[in-house]
Amino acid sequence: MLMKELDIINERLKQLAFTKTQPFCYGCYAEAPKGTCKTCGSDDLMRLLPGVGCEYGTDWVVTNLIEENLTPVNSEEAFEESIRQCYPETVHVGWLELDTVTTIKEMDPISWDLAQSEWLSNEEAEGLIVTFDNGNSHYYLSDIESYLNGAESESQVGA
Numbered sequence: 001m002l003m004k005e006l007d008i009i010n011e012r013l014k015q016l017a018f019t020k021t022q023p024f025c026y027g028c029y030a031e032a033p034k035g036t037c038k039t040c041g042s043d044d045l046m047r048l049l050p051g052v053g054c055e056y057g058t059d060w061v062v063t064n065l066i067e068e069n070l071t072p073v074n075s076e077e078a079f080e081e082s083i084r085q086c087y088p089e090t091v092h093v094g095w096l097e098l099d100t101v102t103t104i105k106e107m108d109p110i111s112w113d114l115a116q117s118e119w120l121s122n123e124e125a126e127g128l129i130v131t132f133d134n135g136n137s138h139y140y141l142s143d144i145e146s147y148l149n150g151a152e153s154e155s156q157v158g159a
């Protein structure tokens with residue numbers, strides 16, 4: 001069910017990438033809005049994203065739209081927040097009262113990093129966050145959805 005949801009999001013992103021770009025003949029270096037170049041007759045066309053560039057396919061357009069319009073998840077901050085919600089704020093060591101998160105980080109940074117990447121893949125498996133660059137950066141699915149909702153109604157008004 002989650003994969004299906006992600007498929008729908010990807011499909012909507014692809015559609016948006018088409019809306020935001022123009023077919024472009026690289027050989028003639030001209031736009032070909034009809035889907036065939038009127039100069040050379042080629043239908044082997046790139047997509048042109050005004051102000052950015054041209055390239056084959058739409059994946060790069062999707063990546064660009066996401067990067068330009070959305071803020072990636074600050075995974076360090078988000079993970080820390082989730083840990084703070086799971087555990088008491090402080091721990092007692094002898095007579096010391098220490099901040100739980102700071103203590104874990106300082107006592108076992110490797111374990112902290114491991115837990116963070118596990119948490120991240122969990123969030124991904126649950127469909128809360130997605131990556132478009134093999135895990136270098138992540139975005140909240142809810143952010144992508146609201147961006148899509150806005151951008152889609154905008155392009156309908158413009159049409």
Ligand SMILES: [Zn+2]
Binds near residue numbers: 025038039
């Ligand atoms: Zn051409």
